[in-house]
Amino acid sequence: MNARIPAIDPVTAAGQTAQLFGAVKAKLGLVPNLMRTFAQSPAVLQAYLGFGAALDATSLPGRLREQLALAVGEANGCDYCLSAHSLLGGRAGLTPGDIEAARRGGAADPKEAALLKFARAVVETRGQVSDEALAAVRAAGANDAEIIETVAFTALNILTNYTNNVARTTIDFPRAKPLAVAVA
Numbered sequence: 294m295n296a297r298i299p300a301i302d303p304v305t306a307a308g309q310t311a312q313l314f315g316a317v318k319a320k321l322g323l324v325p326n327l328m329r330t331f332a333q334s335p336a337v338l339q340a341y342l343g344f345g346a347a348l349d350a351t352s353l354p355g356r357l358r359e360q361l362a363l364a365v366g367e368a369n370g371c372d373y374c375l376s377a378h379s380l381l382g383g384r385a386g387l388t389p390g391d392i393e394a395a396r397r398g399g400a401a402d403p404k405e406a407a408l409l410k411f412a413r414a415v416v417e418t419r420g421q422v423s424d425e426a427l428a429a430v431r432a433a434g435a436n437d438a439e440i441i442e443t444v445a446f447t448a449l450n451i452l453t454n455y456t457n458n459v460a461r462t463t464i465d466f467p468r469a470k471p472l473a474v475a476v477a
Contacts, residue, residue: 298460300329309335313342326465327373327453344449351442355385357405360395361446364409367396367472368416371454373462375469396472407433411440412447420444 303314303324310332314324331338353361359382366374375396382392391400398413400406411430414422430440456462 294461296326296330296461296463298330298333298462300326300463301332303329306332310338313338316342325377326462327377327457330456330460330462341449341452348442348445348449351445352438353442353446356382356387357408358446359385359387360391360400360405360409361412361443362450363392363395364398364412365416365447365450366454367398368413369451369454369458371457372469373457373464373466374450374454376464376466379469380466393472404434408435408439408443411435412443415444415447416451 301310303311303318306314313332313335314328317324317328328338328341331341348358359378362374362378363382366378379392382395383389387395394400395409398409400409407430411422411426414426418426427440430443435443
């Protein structure tokens with residue numbers, strides 16, 4: 294499947310886009326196609342990078358952030374993000390079983406599982422979560438800061454998911470395998 298919105302080539306990028314690409318490359322060692330697609334609007338790329346950098350200061354550990362990205366990516370059918378975060382999740386210490394569980398909205402740790410279920414509820418209800426969903430995540434030990442941080446990570450991942458789904462961004466990570474359908 295071909296990209297519907299082309300990625301900007303870092304070699305030909307100029308001005309603010311070139312500066313932003315330099316910062317991405319310094320941090321990641323490369324400029325992924327998602328960033329190159331966001332660069333169609335340097336303001337959007339800058340906003341994405343700024344939001345992501347701000348969320349680095351949250352209380353949620355990197356491992357959980359990757360689980361959230363996988364849960365939200367699966368809910369939104371974003372093959373690009375599932376591929377990227379399967380790789381990044383492994384680097385954050387997730388096992389293949391952890392990655393599959395996160396994609397299904399679950400985790401071995403009860404609090405992580407509750408936060409992932411809550412994130413999926415945020416996606417599925419467009420933020421109109423029930424009182425019961427909020428009570429369940431709190432009962433699992435999540436505090437209000439962690440709940441708001443989960444909403445923020447969900448929103449950031451929705452931005453990347455929707456951008457990739459609209460643009461059909463070319464996947465430049467090892468492709469995540471589709472989940473096997475559970476036999477009833």
